[in-house]
Amino acid sequence: MQRPLRIGPFGLVLPLLTWPVEALAHGFAVRYDLPIPLGFYLVGAGATVALSFLLLAIFAGARPARVDRGPAYRVSRRAGWILSNNWVAGSLQGISVALFLLIVAAALFGSENPFKNISTTFVWVIWWVGMMFVNTFIGDIWALVNPWGAVFAGAERVLRLARPDARLSLDCPYPERLGVWPAVVLFLAFAWLELIWGEGEAPRMLAVVIIGYSLLTWTGMIVFGRRAWLAHGEAFAVVFSTFARFAPAAFHVGGLGGRPYCAHGMETVEGVSIGCAACFETAPPAERAVALRLPGTGLLVQRPVSASTAAMVLTLLATVAFDGFLATPAWTGIYEYFTDLSQPAPWWRAPWITVALNFYGVATMLFLLFPLAFAAVFLVCCRLTVAVAGGAATARVACYFVLTLLPIAIAYHLAHYMIYLLLTGQYIIPAVSDPFGFGWDLFGTAFYKPDIGLIDAKFAWYTGVIAIVTGHVIAVYLAHRTALRLYSDRRRMLAGQIPMLALMVAYTMLSLWIIAQPTVR
Amino acid sequence: MSPDRQAATHLRGRLSASRNSLPRAVRITVAVLAAGLFLAVPGYGDSTRTVDIEINNGKVVGKKSARVVKGDTVVLRWRSDQRLKLHLHGYDVETTVSPGTPAEMKIRARATGRFPVEIHGQSESGGHSHGHRTIFHLDVYPE
Numbered sequence: 001m002q003r004p005l006r007i008g009p010f011g012l013v014l015p016l017l018t019w020p021v022e023a024l025a026h027g028f029a030v031r032y033d034l035p036i037p038l039g040f041y042l043v044g045a046g047a048t049v050a051l052s053f054l055l056l057a058i059f060a061g062a063r064p065a066r067v068d069r070g071p072a073y074r075v076s077r078r079a080g081w082i083l084s085n086n087w088v089a090g091s092l093q094g095i096s097v098a099l100f101l102l103i104v105a106a107a108l109f110g111s112e113n114p115f116k117n118i119s120t121t122f123v124w125v126i127w128w129v130g131m132m133f134v135n136t137f138i139g140d141i142w143a144l145v146n147p148w149g150a151v152f153a154g155a156e157r158v159l160r161l162a163r164p165d166a167r168l169s170l171d172c173p174y175p176e177r178l179g180v181w182p183a184v185v186l187f188l189a190f191a192w193l194e195l196i197w198g199e200g201e202a203p204r205m206l207a208v209v210i211i212g213y214s215l216l217t218w219t220g221m222i223v224f225g226r227r228a229w230l231a232h233g234e235a236f237a238v239v240f241s242t243f244a245r246f247a248p249a250a251f252h253v254g255g256l257g258g259r260p261y262c263a264h265g266m267e268t269v270e271g272v273s274i275g276c277a278a279c280f281e282t283a284p285p286a287e288r289a290v291a292l293r294l295p296g297t298g299l300l301v302q303r304p305v306s307a308s309t310a311a312m313v314l315t316l317l318a319t320v321a322f323d324g325f326l327a328t329p330a331w332t333g334i335y336e337y338f339t340d341l342s343q344p345a346p347w348w349r350a351p352w353i354t355v356a357l358n359f360y361g362v363a364t365m366l367f368l369l370f371p372l373a374f375a376a377v378f379l380v381c382c383r384l385t386v387a388v389a390g391g392a393a394t395a396r397v398a399c400y401f402v403l404t405l406l407p408i409a410i411a412y413h414l415a416h417y418m419i420y421l422l423l424t425g426q427y428i429i430p431a432v433s434d435p436f437g438f439g440w441d442l443f444g445t446a447f448y449k450p451d452i453g454l455i456d457a458k459f460a461w462y463t464g465v466i467a468i469v470t471g472h473v474i475a476v477y478l479a480h481r482t483a484l485r486l487y488s489d490r491r492r493m494l495a496g497q498i499p500m501l502a503l504m505v506a507y508t509m510l511s512l513w514i515i516a517q518p519t520v521r
Numbered sequence: 522m523s524p525d526r527q528a529a530t531h532l533r534g535r536l537s538a539s540r541n542s543l544p545r546a547v548r549i550t551v552a553v554l555a556a557g558l559f560l561a562v563p564g565y566g567d568s569t570r571t572v573d574i575e576i577n578n579g580k581v582v583g584k585k586s587a588r589v590v591k592g593d594t595v596v597l598r599w600r601s602d603q604r605l606k607l608h609l610h611g612y613d614v615e616t617t618v619s620p621g622t623p624a625e626m627k628i629r630a631r632a633t634g635r636f637p638v639e640i641h642g643q644s645e646s647g648g649h650s651h652g653h654r655t656i657f658h659l660d661v662y663p664e
Contacts, residue, residue, distance in 0.1 A: 030610050032634035034660060419634075452611045453632035456591075458663040518586070518658070519635055 031327070031519055033419050034457040036464060041516040044465040048472050048508045052501055055473065059480045060494060073274070073293035075252055080289035083144065084280070093150035100147035102435060107207035111437025117203040118435035121427040123210070124194070124201070129421045135240040136410055137295070139249035142240035143230075143277035148217045149237070152226050169221060174228040179265070179308030182220070183238035184315055186213075188371070190235055191319040195326060196363045227278040231264040237277075242312055244275060245298045245403060246410055251280035252291035260303055267303045274298065296474045299406055300481055304399030311371075313402045314378060317409045317507070318371035324416055324514035325370075326363070332520050338362045377506075378402070381499040389487055389496030400486060401500055404478040408504060411471020412511040415464030419455060426450035464515055472508040476501055569594040574657060576601035576618070579640065586658040591633050595659065597626040609659065611636040630661040 036044075082088055099122075107119035114120040134141050156168045190213075199205045220229035230237045244250065256262055256271045256279065266276040273279045274291050275298060325331055339357050382398040391397070426448070433446035440446065479500045487493040572587045574597060589595050599607060599618040608615045609626055611634060618624040638657040 030637060032611050032632075032636060034633060034635045034662065451632075452634065456663055457633035457661075518660075520655070520658075 030424075031420055032423060032452060033460065033515075033519055035518045036461045036512075036516045038516070040461050040465050041512055044469055044512045045509060047469045048505060048512070051469065051473055052476060052505055055476050055480070056494075056497075056501065059497070062480070062484065062493075063490065072297065073250075073252075073291040076290045076292055077288075079249070079292075080252065080280075081285070083290065084285060084288045089144065092145050093147075093153075096145035096147045097150050097154075100151075104207060104210055106435050107203045107210060109436065110203055112203055113437060114201045114203060115427055116431075116434070116437030118428070118431035119203050119206055120201055121425070121431050123206060125421060125425045126428050128194070129417045130425070131236075131240060132243055132413065133417075133421070136243040136246050136413075137248070139247040139290075140241050140244035140251065140275065140277060142244075143237065143251075143280075146230065146234070146237055148214060148221075148234060149226060149230050152218060152221045156226070169225045170223055171225045172223050174224045174232060178232065179306045180232050180238050180312055181308045182233040183235045184308060184312050186216075186233070186235035187239055187312070188315060188319075191315075191322075192364065192367060195319070195323055196360060196367060227264065227281065231276075231278050238312060239316065241275065241277065242309070242316065242406070243410065246296055246406060247298065248293060248295050250275040250291045250293070250298055251277055252289040253279040253283045253287050254289070255283070255287045265306060265309075267301055267305075269302050296407055296478060299403040299478050300485075301400065301403060302485070304396050305403060307395065307399060310399050310402040311375070313406060313409075314375045315371045317405060318374040319367075320409055320412055320416065321374075321510060321514065322367055322370045324412070324511075324517075325366075327519040328514060328517035329520050330517070331366075334366070335359065335362055378405075378503065381503045384499035385496045388498070389483075389492040391487060391492070391496075397486070400482055401479060404475050404482055404500070405504070405507070407471040407474040407478065408468075408507050408511065409471075411467045411469075412514075414467040414471075415511065415515050418463060419460050422455050423450060423452055426454070465512070468508060468511050468515075472504060475504050479504065569596065571596040571598060573598045574600070576603075576605065576656065578602065579605070579654070579656070581656050585656070586660055588660045588662060589630050590662055591630055591664050593630045593661075595626075595628050595630050595661075597638070597659070599624045599626070606641045607638055607656075608641045609636055609638050615641070633661045633663050635660050 103119045103122055106117050110117040110119065131142055152168070159166050159168050193200050193209060200209060217229065217234055220233045223229075224233070232238070252272065252274055253262075253276060254272045256268045256273055258271065259268055262268050262273040262276050262279050264276050264278040266273045266279070280288055339359070339362065379394060379398060382401065383394045385397055385401075386392070386394050392400075427450055429445050429448040429450075433443045433448075434440045479497055483493050483497040483500075487496050570587075570589050570593050572595070574587075575582045576599065587595075587597070597609070599616065600623045601618040602620055604617065604619040606615065606617050607624070607626070609628070611632065612628045614626045614628060616624040616626050636659045637655040638659065640654050640656055
């Protein structure tokens with residue numbers, strides 16, 4: 001609902017005075033979520049446990065050989081044709097590159113007030129949160145519009161026109177052993193900037209980060225080739241395509257022969273790779289299609305994913321949980337405990353410790369501890385699975401099961417970020433009319449004031465709890481399907497999924513607990 | 522198949538038929554729950570809530586949050602031993618409080634949420650907060 005806009009001199013000056021310059025909240029702006037009330041928390045937790053047992057009872061009747069049909073999907077050749085059409089792909093990438101340039105220009109030259117500059121709202125809210133939802137619930141759109149890839153491909157084309165035998169990329173063979181580790185490390189760095197550093201809300205700082213990351217990405221592409229770097233090193237391509245494994249639509253490329261994995265590390269089943277953007281780009285037009293499937297079924301794999309992909313998934317889970325945790329009173333307690341130097345213990349008097357015990361030091365330690373703890377708990381669970389059900393090595397079991405945890409992370413994302421996207425995201429409305437904060441009014445929306453009453457807390461509570469419980473059910477079901485594939489013996493199959501079920505219940509409870517905590521900043 | 526069930530199958534989608542097919546116990550439970558909800562939901566919050574908050578040395582004495590219901594008219598009455606600029610987020614209300622001069626923030630709680638009150642324009646608070654420190658939360662709950 002848009003309120004009538006009063007554009008008197010007072011109306012012009014007041015927002016300038018009162019628009020806050022915030023620090024440290026999701027990279028940008030404050031959150032207004034109310035914690036879910038105890039009743040919602042209890043119902044959510046009860047439903048999680050009850051549904052888990054119900055599903056287990058249903059699974060008990062499943063026969064391994066009969067149920068395992070593998071993920072089912074329909075193939076749309078027409079959608080594949082549309083997406084590989086040069087005009088469609090070109091215009092999508094053109095828009096994306098233009099937006100990218102606008103954002104960089106605004107960050108460099110626009111207003112230094114993050115609420116008056118389009119770059120901050122666009123990067124932290126619309127792109128980072130919004131793109132994640134688009135990729136999760138539609139398909140890997142990011143692979144189609146990635147501006148870093150598009151700029152590099154454009155440069156390659158121009159160079160080829162000028163000197164047909166020249167190559168922009170050195171095309172060094174990408175070391176297979178590295179997997180997606182570069183993307184994991186870069187994503188951790190990005191998450192640290194978003195959650196702890198907090199200076200990324202200053203447009204100039206944001207410009208430095210964007211330009212720095214762009215140079216790094218293009219260097220990676222020059223050394224290893226554009227597609228190799230997009231598949232392994234470009235953090236956002238890897239993160240968004242990981243979320244897109246859940247999506248109902250995915251790239252479908254056939255005719256790949258009998259290799260178990262495609263040239264870009266995605267598994268192939270009967271010569272078909274699903275979800276590999278690089279395969280889609282290089283395949284002959286007749287082999288390009290789009291697979292349509294039930295959401296989540298893309299997380300079922302025939303072969304274990306790589307250790308680095310497993311690390312990527314666990315890092316995603318850990319960072320979203322850490323993000324929520326940073327706003328809980330529990331975090332404030334830990335922070336105050338470590339930084340309370342009014343009565344220092346003797347061993348705390350060492351100068352380096354006092355230096356490290358500021359906000360950044362404590363938060364960074366915890367930030368690094370979270371993924372390690374998640375990985376440790378997950379591996380213990382996989383070890384237990386092997387102990388009760390036997391069979392493969394722990395690491396192999398881990399790489400089979402890890403993707404089934406993703407729906408829980410997605411559900412938590414939905415519960416956690418929805419209000420943020422819908423309320424803070426509204427700052428994009430005035431920003432499109434005045435992207436630089438220079439006082440323009442291109443579309444007549446420059447004076448729009450975000451409507452904080454757009455969604456009611458009750459609506460957010462219902463959606464949050466329903467999303468978390470639904471995500472849990474999907475995860476438990478996928479873990480069951482994975483167990484069916486791993487174990488041919490029925491008793492082992494059932495025993496084998498109990499540790500994973502316990503882990504999922506614990507993780508879902510953590511999600512519920514976090515959204516039941518009052519935010520303290 | 523009982524005649525009742527048969528009717529339900531044939532007339533699927535017709536309200537009368539589907540209502541008949543519901544067991545009486547379910548209907549009674551739903552009715553009781555609905556009545557209970559109707560009675561339990563407090564009236565639309567339209568009262569005026571005044572909250573007195575005292576700040577001592579930049580910190581709120583006592584409770585650091587207030588809970589109101591959507592629709593309430595809320596008056597936050599501030600007293601402080603130092604001169605401070607206070608800002609209520611979301612509703613975007615700003616006021617300055619000085620020793621001996623209480624200040625008031627008056628809003629109609631039209632939007633639900635948890636809205637922080639921050640001290641603005643202070644550099645000595647330090648830490649990571651760049652001089653913007655949250656000292657209080659106004660929680661507006663749905664009716």
